[in-house]
Amino acid sequence: MPQYQQQASWRLEGGGQIIDLETAIKDGILGGGGGGLPAGKDGTLGATAEKLDLKKMIEELDSAAPEDVPSVFICPISLEPMVDPVTLCTGQTYERANILKWFSLGHLTCPTTMQELWDDAVTPNRTLHQLINAWFSQRYLLLKKRSEDVQGRAAELVQSLKKVKGQARVQALKDLQKIVVAHTSVKKTVADSGGVSLLSSLLGPFTSHAVGSEVIAILVNLCLDSDAKTSLMQPARISLVVDMLNEGTIDTKINCTRFIEMLMEEKSFRWEVVSSLSLLVALLRLVKDKRHPNGMAAGLSLLKAICSHEQVRSLIVSVGAVPQLVELLPNLSPECSEPALHILDDLSTAPEGLSALKDCPQTIPNAVRLLMRVSEACTQYALSILWAVCKLAPDECASLAVEAGLAAKLLLVIQSGCSPELKQRAAELLKLCSLNYTTTLFISKCKLTRTIQ
Amino acid sequence: MISMLYFVVESMGSFCSRQQPLNEVDSDENKQAAEIDKRIDRETKAEQHIHKLLLLGAGESGKSTIFKQIRLLFQTGFDEAELRSYTSVIHANVYQTIKILYDGAKELAENEPNSLKYVVRTDNKEIGENLSEIGSRMESPCLTKEIAKEIATLWNDTAIQETYSHGNILQVPDCAQYFMENLERFSEVNYIPTKEDVLHARVRTTGVVEIQFSPVGESRKSGEVYRLYDVGGQRNERRKWIHLFEGVTSVIFCAAISEYDQMLFEDDTKNRMMETKELFEWVLKQSCFEKSSFMLFLNKFDIFEKKVHRVPLNVCEWFKDYQPMGSGKQEVEHAYEFVKKKFEELYFQNSKPDCVDRAFKIYRTTALDQKLVKKTFKLVDETLRRRNLIEAGLL
Numbered sequence: 001m002p003q004y005q006q007q008a009s010w011r012l013e014g015g016g017q018i019i020d021l022e023t024a025i026k027d028g029i030l031g032g033g034g035g036g037l038p039a040g041k042d043g044t045l046g047a048t049a050e051k052l053d054l055k056k057m058i059e060e061l062d063s064a065a066p067e068d069v070p071s072v073f074i075c076p077i078s079l080e081p082m083v084d085p086v087t088l089c090t091g092q093t094y095e096r097a098n099i100l101k102w103f104s105l106g107h108l109t110c111p112t113t114m115q116e117l118w119d120d121a122v123t124p125n126r127t128l129h130q131l132i133n134a135w136f137s138q139r140y141l142l143l144k145k146r147s148e149d150v151q152g153r154a155a156e157l158v159q160s161l162k163k164v165k166g167q168a169r170v171q172a173l174k175d176l177q178k179i180v181v182a183h184t185s186v187k188k189t190v191a192d193s194g195g196v197s198l199l200s201s202l203l204g205p206f207t208s209h210a211v212g213s214e215v216i217a218i219l220v221n222l223c224l225d226s227d228a229k230t231s232l233m234q235p236a237r238i239s240l241v242v243d244m245l246n247e248g249t250i251d252t253k254i255n256c257t258r259f260i261e262m263l264m265e266e267k268s269f270r271w272e273v274v275s276s277l278s279l280l281v282a283l284l285r286l287v288k289d290k291r292h293p294n295g296m297a298a299g300l301s302l303l304k305a306i307c308s309h310e311q312v313r314s315l316i317v318s319v320g321a322v323p324q325l326v327e328l329l330p331n332l333s334p335e336c337s338e339p340a341l342h343i344l345d346d347l348s349t350a351p352e353g354l355s356a357l358k359d360c361p362q363t364i365p366n367a368v369r370l371l372m373r374v375s376e377a378c379t380q381y382a383l384s385i386l387w388a389v390c391k392l393a394p395d396e397c398a399s400l401a402v403e404a405g406l407a408a409k410l411l412l413v414i415q416s417g418c419s420p421e422l423k424q425r426a427a428e429l430l431k432l433c434s435l436n437y438t439t440t441l442f443i444s445k446c447k448l449t450r451t452i453q
Numbered sequence: 454m455i456s457m458l459y460f461v462v463e464s465m466g467s468f469c470s471r472q473q474p475l476n477e478v479d480s481d482e483n484k485q486a487a488e489i490d491k492r493i494d495r496e497t498k499a500e501q502h503i504h505k506l507l508l509l510g511a512g513e514s515g516k517s518t519i520f521k522q523i524r525l526l527f528q529t530g531f532d533e534a535e536l537r538s539y540t541s542v543i544h545a546n547v548y549q550t551i552k553i554l555y556d557g558a559k560e561l562a563e564n565e566p567n568s569l570k571y572v573v574r575t576d577n578k579e580i581g582e583n584l585s586e587i588g589s590r591m592e593s594p595c596l597t598k599e600i601a602k603e604i605a606t607l608w609n610d611t612a613i614q615e616t617y618s619h620g621n622i623l624q625v626p627d628c629a630q631y632f633m634e635n636l637e638r639f640s641e642v643n644y645i646p647t648k649e650d651v652l653h654a655r656v657r658t659t660g661v662v663e664i665q666f667s668p669v670g671e672s673r674k675s676g677e678v679y680r681l682y683d684v685g686g687q688r689n690e691r692r693k694w695i696h697l698f699e700g701v702t703s704v705i706f707c708a709a710i711s712e713y714d715q716m717l718f719e720d721d722t723k724n725r726m727m728e729t730k731e732l733f734e735w736v737l738k739q740s741c742f743e744k745s746s747f748m749l750f751l752n753k754f755d756i757f758e759k760k761v762h763r764v765p766l767n768v769c770e771w772f773k774d775y776q777p778m779g780s781g782k783q784e785v786e787h788a789y790e791f792v793k794k795k796f797e798e799l800y801f802q803n804s805k806p807d808c809v810d811r812a813f814k815i816y817r818t819t820a821l822d823q824k825l826v827k828k829t830f831k832l833v834d835e836t837l838r839r840r841n842l843i844e845a846g847l848l
Contacts, residue, residue, distance in 0.1 A: 205817055206828045208835050235790045243814060247839055276794070277801045281809060319801065 054083050054133055057140040073132045076112050077102065081136070085128045089119040093128060151189040154179050158195040161202070169202075173214035180221050187222050196228045203237045212240050213252040220255045220262065229266040233273050245282040250292045257286070257298040264305050271309035280306075280319045288324060293333065300339040307343045313350040322347060322356035322363075329366040334374045341370065341381035348388040358389050364400045371409040376418055383413070383422065387429050398433045406433060407442065503665070504837060507698050507745075508683045509736055510707035511729045512718055513627075515752040517658050518820035519707065520683040525648055526827050527666040539646045542654045543632070543639060544596040550629045551604050552588025555581040557623040558616040573612045580607050601640035608633045621714040621764070624721070627756055628653040652821055658685045668834050677838060691735075699741035703812075703837060705748045706733060707820075710792050711756035713769035726769045730799065737803035746812035746840060748833055749796060754789070755819045761788045771795060789817065812840055 058081050075082045075095035084096040090110040094102075099111075099122060108117050157176040164172055179186050190196065199215050207215075224232070238260075245256040260279075263269060283306075286299035303321075306312055325340055332340055347353030357363045367382040386406065390397045406429075413426040434442045508516040524530065555573070558581075562571040573581055580603045587593065587600075594600075607613055617629060631653050638644065646654070665680045682698065712725040733749075736742065762780070766772040766788055772795065778787050793815055800813055814836060816829050 206832065208832060209839060210835070235786060239793075239815075247812070247836065247843075277797050278813070281801065285809070320806065 054136060057136045058083070061136060061139055061143065070135065072128070073135065082128070082132060085125040085132070086122040087125045087128075088122060089117055090115050093125050096122065096124075147183065147185050150179055150183045150186055154186040154189045154195075155193045158190060158193045158198060161195075161198055170210045170214060173211065173218065177214055177218045177221075180218055190218075190222060191225075196222060196224060197231075200228060200232055200237075203232070203240055205236045205240070207240055209244060209247060212244050213248050213255070216241065216244065216252070216255045216259050220259045224262065226266060226268070229263050230268050233263055233266070233269065235273075238273055238276070238279075242276055242279045242282060245286070246278065250289075250295050253282075253286055254295055254298045257283070257302040261302050261305055271311050274306045274309070275312050275315055277315065277319060280316055280321070284319060284321055284324055288328065290331070293336075296332075297336055297339075300336055300343070304339040304343050304346075307346040310346075310349065313347055314352050316343075317347055317350060317352040317356050322353060323360045326357070326360045326362050326366055329362075329370065337370060337374050338378050338381070341367075341378050341385070345381040345384045348385050354388055354392055357385065358392055358397065363389060364397060364406075365404040368401060368404040368406045368409055371406075372412045372416065376422070379413060379418065380422055383425055383429065387425060387432075390429065390432055394432060395436070398436060402433050402437070402442075503678045503680050504702040505698070505700075506679055506681045506703050506705055507701045508681065508705050508707065509732075510750075511709075511725065511732055512657075512685075513712075513725075514707040514709045514729065515750070515818075515820040516683055516707045517656070518652055519705070519750065519752075519818075519826065520662065520664070520681060521652055522820060522823055522826040523666060523681055523830070524664055525652075525823065526830070527668050528664060531648065531651060533645065536646050536648075536651060539651050539654050540644060541593070541595075542656055543646055543650055545593040546626070546628075546653075546655050547596060547604065547632050547636065547639060548584065548588040548593045550626060550632050551607060552585045553623055553625055554613050554616050554620075554629070555585050555607065557620070557625065558612050560623075561616060561619070562612075570615045571612050573607075573610055577607050577610050580604075596636075596640045598640045601636040605633070605636050608636075622716060622721075624716075624718055626655055627711070627753065628655070652823075658683055660685065668830065677834065677841075695736075695739060696741050701742070701745050703746040703748055703833070704736065704742055705750060705833075706736060707750045707752050707818075708733065708796070709753040709756075710751045710789075711753040711760055713766060713772060714760070714764050724769055726771060730771055733796070733799060734803050737800065743805075743808055744811065746837065747800070747814075748836075749800075749813070749815045750818045750820075750829070751789075751793065751796070751815060752818045752820050754817050755822070757789070758785050761785050766791065812836060 069081050073081050075085075075098055076092070077094055077098040080095070082093070082095045085093045086096045086099060087093045088099070088110050090113050092110050092112050094111070102111060103120070108120060109115060110117060154176060157172050157179070160172050161169065161176075176190070180190060196219070199219055202211060202215050219232075241256050241259060245253055248256065260274065264274070280303075283299050283303050286295050287303065289295055303316075307316060322344065325344055329337065329340060344353075344357065348357055364386065367386050370382045371379050371386075373379075386401060390401060410426045410430045410433075414423050414430070416423075508519060510516050558571045558573055562568045562573075565571060584600075584604060584607065616623070617625060620629070632639075635650070639650075661682055661684050663680055663682045665678065667678050682701075684694075708729045709725070712729075715725045717723045717725055717728055737747075761784060765777065766775040772791070775788070775791050777784060796815065804811075804813075814832075816832065818829050819825050
């Protein structure tokens with residue numbers, strides 16, 4: 001039978017051959033230590049304890065290292081590995097729960113052979129059970145060992161970071177980053193072995209770019225607790241991150257943006273932390289870099305988060321964000337249009353922002369173009385911007401807007417399935433814009449036929 | 454270039470056809486000219502690989518100290534002859550310092566409301582007058598043990614100590630304490646200044662000094678070659694010679710942040726920080742630095758640290774909107790961040806939009822601390838190397 005041949009090909013530690021199952025379970029596959037299996041004194045496991053652990057092992061292995069389970073371990077009814085295999089008088093084996101269910105439905109036949117059962121006894125197939133257990137246990141142990149290896153390596157790296165300097169430090173950081181990204185279990189190890197505070201301590205006013213960029217690449221993948229985030233918000237550390245945002249590779253820049261966003265989620269966050277001109281200038285540069293769309297998206301996301309703090313808005317306007325963002329609008333992907341418009345909308349609430357919007361000649365045409373084009377949120381922001389600008393200088397802007405085709409778009413909004421508030425806004429804006437026109441002229445601007453009006 | 458081409462063409466002719474050139478007499482001259490041209494070519498190419506750094510800043514901002522530190526770190530340092538040459542400078546500095554303090558005490562005693570605390574003890578007055586006279590001479594005498602003792606006595610006078618702690622309106626040099634504390638050593642017969650002494654020594658820089666060096670990294674590769682220029686800091690005709698530094702790789706602007714309550718040497722009605730602010734603005738606007746990186750060294754942090762607790766930042770007009778938040782180390786950091794933001798603001802206000810791509814970094818320095826200067830320079834080196842790679846499209 002196939003499974004016995006397979007048994008012979010199992011590799012035991014030390015390369016020994018299996019003499020019998022008892023020995024195999026005692027010495028080799030289910031040897032003491034690791035795997036978390038409660039082994040009895042003679043190496044056999046208690047029946048119920050076995051079942052629970054077996055179930056757990058099957059589940060974990062299924063998700064972590066899916067491998068083809070030998071067909072004879074599979075229940076013909078559920079097609080799942082059997083945890084409690086029982087054999088019928090026909091010699092076929094099934095999962096106990098499943099075959100009992102089969103019987104309870106009134107069938108007294110063997111599901112696979114279709115034979116009528118002359119004996120309704122179900123016999124636990126201990127041999128098969130032990131084989132299944134052994135097979136899964138071995139793989140489970142291997143999995144655990146591998147993951148522990150990785151965790152051990154991570155802990156090792158964290159320890160080494162306490163001592164090494166220079167190029168060795170950079171290499172250790174690079175290695176740690178690779179492991180953290182590849183194995184989620186390592187994140188906890190790093191946190192537990194004091195890795196987070198160690199990594200934070202590596203960031204200071206004299207940290208080189210090489211070290212700093214690797215540290216951020218790791219921290220951005222970890223779950224940082226409140227204290228860690230607060231300590232990372234120190235001005236000297238933020239300055240370092242801003243420098244890297246200015247000078248790093250695109251990946252470093254994206255990591256820095258995500259890092260700052262992470263810090264901003266913290267309760268103790270104060271807006272002064274991000275009120276740095278260098279940061280805003282660096283972000284704008286990132287946002288405008290068309291060669292790297294994911295950089296643009298990351299930059300816009302952070303800028304949006306910063307913009308939500310009204311005290312920083314005038315600073316953002318002072319670095320020329322408004323015209324630069326407005327000019328970007330036509331070429332942005334849909335995912336980027338929304339944050340960009342959101343930022344401009346937030347900036348319009350600041351007087352400097354509003355006048356910058358008004359002064360920029362592309363604001364109105366670009367905003368009008370985006371109405372009803374991307375998403376309801378985009379339409380809402382674009383409408384809000386247009387409303388603010390037209391209210392500020394109705395004479396100038398309203399006509400510009402109408403020339404850009406605003407009226408037709410507003411009618412679309414009103415007729416669409418958008419929210420009532422949005423429609424209301426659109427109607428008000430339409431009214432505002434129509435004030436300077438005669439009815440006939442305005443209707444022609446709306447490109448509508450008389451019947452629809 | 455033209456004569457080189459001629460040379461090449463000529464020699465091609467002689468190789469191919471083996472004909473004698475018509476003007477055989479000139480061939481030697483041509484060879485020489487060609488050699489010279491080749492040399493010029495090589496050196497121009499080599500020159501392009503040398504990164505030029507220009508130290509700028511107001512007087513006493515620490516430029517020359519940084520310059521000396523670089524010499525100590527990356528060149529062979531000072532040899533004994535050079536160290537000896539500083540002996541007279543240091544002695545002169547000592548006399549100058551004590552003179553300023555004594556004269557200053559007299560002035561404060563006359564003009565300040567609590568004048569009594571500036572009145573020197575009667576038995577020290579004679580010493581004071583004597584020293585003041587010596588200090589005003591062009592050539593200072595050697596510092597003997599006797600004079601050193603007298604200076605020490607005067608220094609310990611409470612009036613002088615009081616004057617020292619209010620030294621901001623006088624021109625007391627920052628290293629006054631260092632000089633006074635080392636009097637005994639300075640007055641030794643065989644005194645040879647240490648590196649530390651030389652770093653503290655004050656000589657006003659005139660003209661331009663330059664050094665060429667290669668920062669040796671841990672990999673021991675020779676790496677980049679730098680040439681550092683130090684120009685005088687006082688208010689002379691800057692605009693006339695600044696354009697000679699067009700296209701330097703980087704401007705290292707030194708600003709002594711501890712001088713927010715001090716007045717200029719050249720004009721004691723002008724606040725030093727305001728002068729620095731104006732100078733920085735001026736430098737930023739110069740078109741010759743459009744492509745240069747700007748490294749701002751906020752210097753004399755050690756003095757700043759201590760001063761912040763005693764003297765509020767608001768005494769300087771530029772910092773009048775400063776609001777202290779706490780005390781201790783946090784306050785120092787808060788104050789430093791405030792000053793840094795002010796400089797940042799100034800930078801962006803005065804940089805044209807197309808200069809936005811030039812590198813701008815701020816470093817906190819204490820020029821007298823060799824370890825710090827080394828660390829700082831490592832960072833500057835890294836930034837400039839990265840810049841190079843980015844510009845070459847390799848990063």
